[in-house]
Amino acid sequence: MKHRIGFNKLGRTNTHRKAMIRNMMTSLFRYERIRTTKAKALEVRRHAEKMITRAKVDSVHNRRVAAEDIKDKAVLAKLFTDIGPKNLERPGGYTRILKLGQRDGDAADMVILELVEGAEEAAPKKEKKARKKKKSEEKTEAREEATAEQGEES
Numbered sequence: 001m002k003h004r005i006g007f008n009k010l011g012r013t014n015t016h017r018k019a020m021i022r023n024m025m026t027s028l029f030r031y032e033r034i035r036t037t038k039a040k041a042l043e044v045r046r047h048a049e050k051m052i053t054r055a056k057v058d059s060v061h062n063r064r065v066a067a068e069d070i071k072d073k074a075v076l077a078k079l080f081t082d083i084g085p086k087n088l089e090r091p092g093g094y095t096r097i098l099k100l101g102q103r104d105g106d107a108a109d110m111v112i113l114e115l116v117e118g119a120e121e122a123a124p125k126k127e128k129k130a131r132k133k134k135k136s137e138e139k140t141e142a143r144e145e146a147t148a149e150q151g152e153e154s
Contacts, residue, residue: 008043021047022069028095029075029083033114035100041113045095048113052094055084086117 010017024044027034029051036044051069054062058080070076087094093116100110 007046008039010039010043022071025051026070026072026075028113028115029070029079030072033112035110035112037103038097038099038109038111041097041111045097045113049092049094051079052083052087053092055079056088058084083115083117090116 010020012020020040021044024034024036024040025048028044028048047069051066054066063076063080066079067076070079083094096114096116098112098114100112102108103110
């Protein structure tokens with residue numbers, strides 16, 4: 001049973017763990033997707049979700065609290081101007097974890113930790129596929145009409 005175990009220590013000292021989580025959060029907000037182990041991703045997600053919830057309300061206090069963990073000013077600005085406002089209607093669950101399988105060497109479970117709002121940008125690919133499908137259907141109809149016209153001429 002895991003009663004009263006608040007977080008995963010990840011086999012690191014307190015300062016090393018804090019620095020790693022801060023760096024991974026900064027990378028997550030900068031690139032909107034990172035590849036890491038499952039244990040690290042679960043721990044980083046806890047902190048990142050709280051940070052995005054703070055970023056929904058752009059106030060001096062919230063910026064200062066976020067700046068304690070995110071040292072890069074450009075990433076901090078992106079968090080409060082892009083990522084926070086995109087998630088205003090979402091009540092939580094700002095990140096997703098996609099399993100990749102096991103890493104060669106130590107068989108650690110590898111995952112991709114990504115922001116959910118970035119997936120909405122991938123939606124237009126479906127529209128592209130639909131447009132391509134529609135164009136191919138139009139081409140086949142045009143070919144059928146052309147062959148029908150050639151059949152009538154002969």
